[in-house]
Amino acid sequence: MxxxxxxxxxxxxxxxxxxxxxxxxxxxxxxxxxxxxxxxFFRVFFGFIGLAVIIFFIRxxxxxxxxxxxxxxxxxxxxxxxxLMYSIAATLLPAGYSAILNATTPLMGAMIGFYFxxxxxxxxxxxxxxxxxxxxxxxxxxxxxxxxxxxxxxxAACIIAxxxxxxxxxxxxxxxxxxxxxxxTLVAFGSQIGATIxxxxxxxxxLSTGPSIDWLQGDVWIxxxxxxxxxxxxxxxxxxxxxxDIGPLRSLTVTFLVPPFAVLWGFLVLNETISSGxxxxxxxxxxSVWLIVGPNSKKxx
Numbered sequence: 001m002x003x004x005x006x007x008x009x010x011x012x013x014x015x016x017x018x019x020x021x022x023x024x025x026x027x028x029x030x031x032x033x034x035x036x037x038x039x040x041f042f043r044v045f046f047g048f049i050g051l052a053v054i055i056f057f058i059r060x061x062x063x064x065x066x067x068x069x070x071x072x073x074x075x076x077x078x079x080x081x082x083x084l085m086y087s088i089a090a091t092l093l094p095a096g097y098s099a100i101l102n103a104t105t106p107l108m109g110a111m112i113g114f115y116f117x118x119x120x121x122x123x124x125x126x127x128x129x130x131x132x133x134x135x136x137x138x139x140x141x142x143x144x145x146x147x148x149x150x151x152x153x154x155x156a157a158c159i160i161a162x163x164x165x166x167x168x169x170x171x172x173x174x175x176x177x178x179x180x181x182x183x184x185t186l187v188a189f190g191s192q193i194g195a196t197i198x199x200x201x202x203x204x205x206x207l208s209t210g211p212s213i214d215w216l217q218g219d220v221w222i223x224x225x226x227x228x229x230x231x232x233x234x235x236x237x238x239x240x241x242x243x244x245d246i247g248p249l250r251s252l253t254v255t256f257l258v259p260p261f262a263v264l265w266g267f268l269v270l271n272e273t274i275s276s277g278x279x280x281x282x283x284x285x286x287x288s289v290w291l292i293v294g295p296n297s298k299k300x301x
Contacts, residue, residue, distance in 0.1 A: 009246050013289075016238045017254050021261025023231035025269055026223035027090070033220045034213050036087030039227075041196070041203040044079050046228020047236065048192035054233065055189055067182055068190055070175040075194025078168030079232075082161035084199060089161075092154030099259040101158035103136040106292060108159075109166035109252040117170045119249065128291030132256040135284030138277040139259055165255075169248030177244050184244060188236035253292050256285050 030039045055062070064071065089098050107129045113119030176182050242251040260282045 005246055005250070009242065012238050012242055013251075013254055014257065016235055016242065017257030018261045019231055019235045019238070020254065020258045021263075022265050023227050024262040025265050026227035026231065028270075029223040030220045030227070031087070031090055033217055034215070035206065035210060036091055037084070037199075037202050037206040037210075038213070039224070040083040040087040041199045042224045043083060043227050043232055044075075044192050044195040044199060046225055047079075047232030048189070048196050050229035050233030051185065051189040051192055051237075054237075055185060058185075060183065060185060062186070064186060064190060065180065065182065067176060067179065070171075071182075071187055071190030072194030072197065074168055074172060074175070074187075075191035075196075076198040077164045077171065079191055079195035079236075080198035081164045083195070084202065085157040085161035085164070089154040089157040092151065093158070098154075098158055099139075099262065100133070100136050101155065102162065103133060103255050103259060104159075105162045105165045105255040106132065106249065106252040108162040109169055109249050112163070112166040113170055113249060116167075117174070119170075125249075125292050128253075128288045130288075131284055131291065132253070132288035135281045135288060136256065136259050137281075138284065139263060139281035165252060169243060169252055172240065172243050173248050176240075181244065184237050184240035187240040188233070191236060191240075192232065250292065253289050256289050260285055 027039060027043075030042075034042075086098060086102070089101075093101075110119070110121055110125060110129060114121050172187070176187055239251065239254070242254075260278070263278060
């Protein structure tokens, strides 16, 4: 991994944040209408279908070079478990709380890298992580702080999701990048197969035991198709390419940029009000991302 980032890397990072930020719009429509588990399943399922279509049209060979099994596991860790956990948290926590907890992913990634993958931590990165959390808190902590339901289960679900993201980033580098590499489209495709397989039992259980659902809702299906094809298929191609080019920890800083974009899309599309702390929080977030992904002036301790 190079010490610095190219302009195209910053463009990919911002594009990924904008796309994943838009997923909040689509999940907000589909989740309440058909349930959290169903929404999580169809997100990865349509993500799998979208990647299959892309692979067909670009005529890419499905040669996983012995890595398919590990990619399926990565899919469960990086998509299946986090999407399920955030779906559960969405029924227990306000979106702002989930966004704050999701923004701790780089912190979790840094801790996992330090304790399990012999990664070094510089003071600059630690300061960047702290500033990112402060910025996200300023942006998202508005309104009534009273939370209905079991807050501890919701917080635990978000933390499990960030642990999954953290481990998946380093495992992708160890299992894929350092083992000769593999096209990011194939990695994304295989991972969504793994996530779909992982979530299928949950879907079947939910359909057999859950309440009846009105499946004939056009806006719901539009949202599911968008969150699957755009926010999953395209997004994961960008994400795995970023891991390959700039490393897992820098790639995980996209979670700092997702909440500002989510707030922005909500303002533009749903006419939601931007909080007074939005601009200040966004500037702090951008500074934190620069501290973490920018070239280090000194070698990490």
